[in-house]
Amino acid sequence: MFSAALLKKFQHIPTPFYFYDTKLLGETLKAAIKSAEKHNIELHYALKANSNKDILKLIKTAGFGADCVSGNEVKQAIDCGFKVNNVVYAGVGKSDTEIRFAIKKNIFCFNCESIEEIRVMNAIAKSENKTARIAFRINPNVNANTHHYITTGLEENKFGINVWELDDALGVIRKSKNIKLIGIHFHIGSQINDLTVFKNLCLKVNELLEWFSNRNIFIENINLGGGLGVDYYHPDVKPVPDFENYFSLFRKFLKIEPTQQIHLEPGRAIVAQCGSLISRVLFVKKGVQTNFAILDAGMTELLRPALYQSYHTIENVTGAKRKEVNKYDVTGPICESSDCFRKAVELPETKRGDIIAIRTAGAYAESMSLTYNLRSKAKAYLATDL
Numbered sequence: 001m002f003s004a005a006l007l008k009k010f011q012h013i014p015t016p017f018y019f020y021d022t023k024l025l026g027e028t029l030k031a032a033i034k035s036a037e038k039h040n041i042e043l044h045y046a047l048k049a050n051s052n053k054d055i056l057k058l059i060k061t062a063g064f065g066a067d068c069v070s071g072n073e074v075k076q077a078i079d080c081g082f083k084v085n086n087v088v089y090a091g092v093g094k095s096d097t098e099i100r101f102a103i104k105k106n107i108f109c110f111n112c113e114s115i116e117e118i119r120v121m122n123a124i125a126k127s128e129n130k131t132a133r134i135a136f137r138i139n140p141n142v143n144a145n146t147h148h149y150i151t152t153g154l155e156e157n158k159f160g161i162n163v164w165e166l167d168d169a170l171g172v173i174r175k176s177k178n179i180k181l182i183g184i185h186f187h188i189g190s191q192i193n194d195l196t197v198f199k200n201l202c203l204k205v206n207e208l209l210e211w212f213s214n215r216n217i218f219i220e221n222i223n224l225g226g227g228l229g230v231d232y233y234h235p236d237v238k239p240v241p242d243f244e245n246y247f248s249l250f251r252k253f254l255k256i257e258p259t260q261q262i263h264l265e266p267g268r269a270i271v272a273q274c275g276s277l278i279s280r281v282l283f284v285k286k287g288v289q290t291n292f293a294i295l296d297a298g299m300t301e302l303l304r305p306a307l308y309q310s311y312h313t314i315e316n317v318t319g320a321k322r323k324e325v326n327k328y329d330v331t332g333p334i335c336e337s338s339d340c341f342r343k344a345v346e347l348p349e350t351k352r353g354d355i356i357a358i359r360t361a362g363a364y365a366e367s368m369s370l371t372y373n374l375r376s377k378a379k380a381y382l383a384t385d386l
């Protein structure tokens with residue numbers, strides 16, 4: 001995947017670092033925008049997948065809005081040039097300071113996750129003499145069939161307003177003069193590869209739209225969140241996700257009027273495949289059952305395997321042509337046994353100093369990085385910087 005010229009450049013950069021393939025990112029953005037325009041869908045990129053400023057500027061320039069889950073993400077989006085009328089803000093626990101900040105900025109929409117939040121938002125909007133546009137983030141009780149830690153749309157999850165609370169939520173809206181209900185919002189989980197999950201969501205959303213319509217409430221914006229998965233096992237086979245298939249599904253199954261706007265919030269699908277975590281092997285040591293390849297990158301630079309037992313393709317780029325293949329537990333240097341990228345990875349004979357690429361690390365890697373063990377933050381390089 002990496003050209004010889006690029007490898008040569010990697011040799012001179014201190015590890016670990018994040019590498020972003022800007023050409024692939026560009027192709028991904030173009031495919032997403034093209035398909036979204038065709039189906040008249042507004043896209044808000046989910047900043048939490050990767051909030052690197054250089055990456056954000058490229059995504060903004062391609063024509064995306066922003067989906068934020070904290071006040072600092074709202075600030076980062078605006079600082080990077082996203083238009084405020086294209087910023088949406090979800091989050092089950094928005095602080096008063098965060099709400100006030102985003103109200104002052106006049107963002108497009110708050111995705112409200114509880115009745116109490118709506119009351120607080122109205123009070124803050126009133127004190128600022130503003131009207132906040134909100135959508136109900138509804139918990140549709142639809143199973144995303146993904147890892148339970150990244151499932152968000154079941155009643156047992158903390159996210160969103162439950163369907164049986166909607167009557168009460170409408171009651172609060174009627175009494176809240178500084179709130180305007182402009183839509184409904186859903187986000188049922190992440191790394192979803194089974195598209196029937198999104199079809200099930202559409203069917204549930206249709207029922208809810210009818211519920212609102214029966215109460216003479218027009219829902220102008222329907223935001224179905226993010227969640228489209230990527231292929232962590234074969235990062236080079238189809239590096240640009242099939243946006244066309246995904247977007248057309250919403251057009252096909254949602255029963256909506258031309259005056260109703262569909263919104264989506266892809267995060268992972270936009271940035272995951274363009275990123276790699278590049279590290280060096282510090283030591284190779286023999287265990288009882290296995291060998292350990294101990295890298296200078298760890299869970300502090302890529303938390304996903306430790307947090308969700310997730311799979312990443314691991315490549316020894318220096319040793320790619322070596323004949324002998326061995327199995328290694330590929331670990332980081334952090335003082336935690338969970339600091340292991342994967343067990344029994346088949347790699348060419350691996351030695352101290354080899355460069356190891358952990359693939360599909362453009363999403364939820366740099367943005368989740370930690371300073372645990374007083375680690376320094378790893379630098380990030382775009383292909384265009386090298």
Ligand SMILES: *Cc1c(COP(=O)(O)O)cnc(C)c1O
Nearest residue numbers: 046187190226227265266267268
């Ligand atoms: C995380 C998140 C997303 C993005 O999810 P992906 O799986 O990365 O596409 C979108 N919307 C909300 C509200 C989120 O919390």
